[in-house]
Amino acid sequence: MIEFENVALRYGPAGASAGSREVLRDLTLIVPQGSFRWLLGPSGAGKTTLMRLLGLSLRPTQGRLRVLGSDVSSASRGTLAALRRRIGVVYQDFRLLGHLSVYDNVALPLRIAGRPEGQIRADVLEMLRWVGLSGRSDARPNALSGGEQQRTAIARAVIARPTLLIADEPTGNLDETQAERLMALFKEMNRLGTTVIVATHNDAMVARHPAPALRLVDGRIHERRSAS
């Protein structure tokens, strides 16, 4: 479960209002475990910042945020690391490691989690087959197209079967067929118990896959059910 209680986030010097900018404010909401949410809103509304809060890259400057049962403000560094291993993130800019192959990029979360190499190999090859990158496993990210990089980033985010999956514009570089395939994967993971939050501008995609939506406007959130 994810629980926001009067959460605000301000960029800039800590504790100073002058020279800082409040990006998120008065966020109070609950996302139950195993649910699916769209995250909608215009550019600059704070979607990426909210994603970074959920990915534990940022800490709220005000209020309380609980992710997967832990209060992120008071959790120890070890607890936060363990929490991050249960969270899969698809970044808008992919954030692949350029000096590693596609295979090693996708295998990374499993290696960090200490899985046996034999199991890693089987899982990664299966995942690469699923996202259509079987023939590109030895390629470096800079040799991939935008769509291939996005699929690599998605494979890395889901390979460890996370409890929470957050994706920032995951279909931006994918064609319609690949985007639908990706949505099928997200929905299947959601059916198996993963909480999925997808930020997107793709209204057609949202319309095809109706689900409750969190709409961010000017740093504040409005929860609503998307149009079916």
Add this chain to the structure above:
Amino acid sequence: MSRLVERQRQRHARRLRPAGFDEFGLRTAMADRILPFLVAAMSFLALLALSGAVGAANLAREWRHGAGSALTVQVPHAQAADAQAARASAVLAALRDTPAIAEANLLSDDQLGDLLAPWLGTGVERLSLPLPSVIEARLRDGRDLPPDLAGKLDSIAPGTLVENHGPWLARLTALARSLQALAALALLVVAAVAVAVVAVATRAGLVARRAAVEIIHGLGATDGYIAGRFATRAMRLAGWGGVFGALAGVPLLFELAHLAAPFARGGEGTSAPSALIGTLPALPVLAGAIGWATAQVTVRRWLRRLR
């Protein structure tokens, strides 16, 4: 309990990670030339300082052992040969009765001849010189020369001279200790510089691989996981630097052994460098340990800036 399980899991992960898997790209970010070269130079300097310390300590020990407890007693020549032998025997007996004296021996004519050969040539006995009898004595360890000994021996054989080597030896010992202290200080400075060099190299690696560190941190890697990867790299590079520094120091050690030999007991002794040669394998180990520990601390402190 959960922390224990987590540590075991991390150890397990390290064992399973494929050989050569370099998720942070440290083979290029912490290059394998500058750091080993600098650590090799530090190791070489450490070896020099260590040579000074061990050499000074050994020479001081040699001197203490060889001369520190030694006395030379000269019994002047008497007109009658029988009287000379009796005077020398009486002095020898008095010395042997003194509790502070461990050992006293009258030098034979041959030994005396050997002693004077450098000045008077061989066959001293043929010159018919009025040579004194010479007794070499050794004080017991930790005992000082009894202040009344010279007077006592003079009363037995007037004109008897007691030459104590203690005072000049005390000065030499103080000099050797000062040299040791200076060498220890130099070692500390070298170690501090080595720590600084490794810290700078590690920080440069962190800056160069900041994006990778942030991504891997975001994937759930613990501080220990990240610091461990940097520390392993720093340990290898510093360890190799230690190996090169130690190898470069070997010829120097033998040269020092050669130079120090005349001052050591027996003339040809090489005890100081032998002790140092024993410490050569410790240099790469120490350099590696400094590299590992410094990188661990540097990375863990740097990671504090990440959530």
